[in-house]
Amino acid sequence: MYHIVKIIFFFALKLTTTLIYTKTMKTTLIMLAFALLAPAAVGQTNTFSYKTKRGNEIILLSEGQRAGNASVLIGATPEIISETMPGGSYPSATNAFLIRTVHGKHILIDTGFGKELFKNLQQYGVTADMIDIILITHMHSDHVGGLLDENGKKQFPNAQLHLSAPEYEYYSNPNTGSEQAIAIFNAYRDKLKIGPFNELEIGSIKAIPAPGHTPGHTAFLINNVLVWGDITHAMAVQMPYPQVAVTYDYDSKQAIETRLKLLEFITKEKLIVAGMHIPYPGMGTPVANGKGGYIFTPLEK
Ligand SMILES: [Zn+2]
Numbered sequence: 001m002y003h004i005v006k007i008i009f010f011f012a013l014k015l016t017t018t019l020i021y022t023k024t025m026k027t028t029l030i031m032l033a034f035a036l037l038a039p040a041a042v043g044q045t046n047t048f049s050y051k052t053k054r055g056n057e058i059i060l061l062s063e064g065q066r067a068g069n070a071s072v073l074i075g076a077t078p079e080i081i082s083e084t085m086p087g088g089s090y091p092s093a094t095n096a097f098l099i100r101t102v103h104g105k106h107i108l109i110d111t112g113f114g115k116e117l118f119k120n121l122q123q124y125g126v127t128a129d130m131i132d133i134i135l136i137t138h139m140h141s142d143h144v145g146g147l148l149d150e151n152g153k154k155q156f157p158n159a160q161l162h163l164s165a166p167e168y169e170y171y172s173n174p175n176t177g178s179e180q181a182i183a184i185f186n187a188y189r190d191k192l193k194i195g196p197f198n199e200l201e202i203g204s205i206k207a208i209p210a211p212g213h214t215p216g217h218t219a220f221l222i223n224n225v226l227v228w229g230d231i232t233h234a235m236a237v238q239m240p241y242p243q244v245a246v247t248y249d250y251d252s253k254q255a256i257e258t259r260l261k262l263l264e265f266i267t268k269e270k271l272i273v274a275g276m277h278i279p280y281p282g283m284g285t286p287v288a289n290g291k292g293g294y295i296f297t298p299l300e301k
Contacts (some may be wrong), residue, residue: 071265137229167216212255
């Protein structure tokens, strides 16, 4: 399948360079390539498991792979775009993660849209009532979509819901929050745990404030893996050029500062990164490229 996709991308690019194409032809070819990628994304690329150095298992639960386009990027020059997005788009994904701790606890980090979540959990023999803790990186709907069912009832009867204080304050305020967030807070009212996360350690998981994308955006460190939430949306662009922001950021200047700070920390500590919008397998290692950016190598599939 990947060979066919590669060939189609090759022709799309070839047509770009020989200039004998129409824009529609190129778009059609690229769309065809992604359409071919889509079926491969179901089942085969929805989950992936990695064991940390201390034996905690981190499992990717993907809602699917997708392609993003340059219209959401802030600060990407035409040169950056042509260098990092030769096909006109960047690969992305929507992910949540399950942690199976050495003590037998089940911890979710985010819940994605909630579309593939329960099927993915089932693959590992995990049902909703087995989830002990849910850690929320931030309250955007592609991260908290699995918390309530279609009737607004909570999906995880036994789980405690952890989020940072600034995130709770912003999203529980009717003037700044969302209806979805307020419904979630109401449904989980008796199970809510609000930060400060920098003082909170759950088992061997440490919460690290990572503001900018949202006011209380939080990353979670599990042994040698940092689950960094939405520190990037366009890996292909924001790894070599971390100064490029996205329109989804609440405060893009702060988001860039946080991204740079975390990347420095990650490379110094030689950590693996797991991200909610990192394409399959959703985890990998960034290394400094000596030009202020990073080269990202995904974990071996
Ligand atoms: Zn997101």
